[in-house]
Amino acid sequence: MNRLINNSKDLILASANKMRWEIGESLHDSIIEAIYKDAEKIASRVVIKDQAKPKFDWDSTIDRLVTSRVLGLPIMVLLLSVVFYITIVGANYPSDLIADVLIGKIYPWLKSTAAALSVPSWISGVSIDGAYLAMAWVVSVMLPPMAIFFPMFTLLEDFGYLPRVAFNLDGIYKKVGAHGKQALTMSMGFGCNAAGVIAARIIDSPRERLIAIITNNFSLCNGRWPTQILIATIFIGGAVPAYLAGVVSAASVVFIAVLGIAFSFLVSWGLSKTILRGEASTFSLELPPYRPPRILQTLYTSLIDRTIFVLRRAVIFALPAGVVIWLVANVKIDGISIAEYFIDSVNPFAFLLGLNGVILLAYVIAIPANEIVIPTVLMLTVLVAKLHGIGAGAGVMFQTDSISDTASVLQTGGWTLLTGINLMLFSLLHNPCSTTIYTIYKETKSIKWAIVSTLLPILLGFIVTFFVAQIWRLFVN
């Protein structure tokens, strides 16, 4: 019986095969032709176009400008600069305000309440000095820049600008042997690298898709923008006259972002010439019409989707990280804390990179989320520099209520302009967060490529910061 059924199925296939030979290969084309013809016929019957001379055509006028060969890239840089300038200048005041409430008012209240209830000191240490302060830090340092940056970025996205960025960069990607659509996945990476890695599914060729996945980390993500903005404000802005501070620090963040794009070209080129050799495939990219952004809706979604999402992630990871920081700072072997052991032992290496042991330890603790790098750095700096005057003791975050206080903490910790610059570079060039690494593994189903994607950027980061530090010391000192 079974055999009979199989036979009749085979019979159908056999006759289909035979007829296919008789019909020839034109069938596919003639079906498509028929579809197009019908579509045209129907459209011509139901679409009524106003023949009157159209008003000024905004779409193509804007497109001629922002995708022009000469002006396209400068306009992109300019737009990004304006966005960062507004963010940097606008974030100062609300940052102070939030820190004043969370750290200046609530923190002492929590401490005194805990003392009044005679809570054991290690419990209040772990929970209030560790977890709560880490969280408060994240909120006060990161919320204001995010609440300004993300809505503006989302407005640009809604308006339809990002595909134009892709259009501008598409030619370069093709030249370096990658897929033009990588420009799109790269833009997605500016939001979140894990999302950018998933978005690489739009690329069909496995070779080009791998290149897109490995290089996505060179797009600064949500978690890293605040680091860039804060460090640029403190160190780059602090190094120039006050009236230039906003413009120059915004320009430096744009520089890092553009440097990231340059690295994604460079590494794509390197990969496509070595371990992922092959030709670039072609594709068509449709530029969507410009759409007037819905301001309120955008504010809402960028607040929920990005700001709150990033903040939530930061807080979730800041809580355990705060505990870990408190522990490495307070668990002592022979009177020296674990953190100090680590920091002291990597300091010589970190010095070569123009960084310091605190930063490297912070990047180890912050592997789960880039968002908590800065708070971790600050807590560890206080611990190492023993800033007892500011905080309540080792491993406890201190009361700072403005960006200038943050600056003074870092300067007391031995930071220089070079440390700031190299931290910005290292924040661009280091391993992806654990979520992204896991996503890369899931998307490629390969431990090898997950490891390559993790180690390659760190290696680049070491090389770049090393050379910057050496050259800096040669010429500046």
Added chain:
Amino acid sequence: MFDQSACAACPAHNINNLVKLGIDMKNFDYVVALAGNPNTGKSTVFNALTGLKQHTGNWPGKTVTRAEGGFKYGTKKYKIVDLPGTYSLLSTSVDEEIARDFILFGQPDVTVIIADATRLERNLNLVLQVLEITDRAVLCLNLIDEAQRHRIKIDDRALSKELGIPVIPTAARQNLGIPELLKAIDEVATGIYVCRPHRITAEFRKVSRAVNDLQKKISREFPGLPNTRWIALRLLEGDQKIINALKTGELQNLAVNTVPD
């Protein structure tokens, strides 16, 4: 014919296939698929229908995976699946295959095709391909506000007659036309509105005999299969996926179960 349409009108007549495709149909009566060209506002329509806040973006290819949600209309609960945007269902890229397999093997109770009103002709290419596969569809003529801005008018009633399915003009960003769309989906799902989908009319003489011949053989082998013409065409083109589905007998799952009288 009468029996078949009554059967197709049963709530989620095709639960087994849907479960196989990873759709949890536990608390739902009907399943609705959203198809359409890239950047026509599928995700915006999805959000408008479900009240979810899936991130939307003004660029093609934003949705690479299936998003799912649900809504209630009257007493019926609908599951809605947002498919990746594609220009056609004929070529072989992954996203096109996801969309095609879902419409073909998932047999959604209603397929809502989102079309960009400002680029109707090109969008119709996909609409016609979807109508070759399924006969329960609704055309959502989205971005009608933009079309007005560009002084394009569309006679939606004439279009509905041409295509044989309900055509609902919408501006999903402003929530315009969404109640009408919901009603149309419900009418098609419950069988109040019976679609008479447009089928490609162009006569390819040599082929029509072969198609008829194959169609007969296929319906003898798989009784109750609703879209034999399309499958015959795919076999003639040598579509490997369909050939395999025929070999393994998977095609039988597509048949509308014949209910004993």
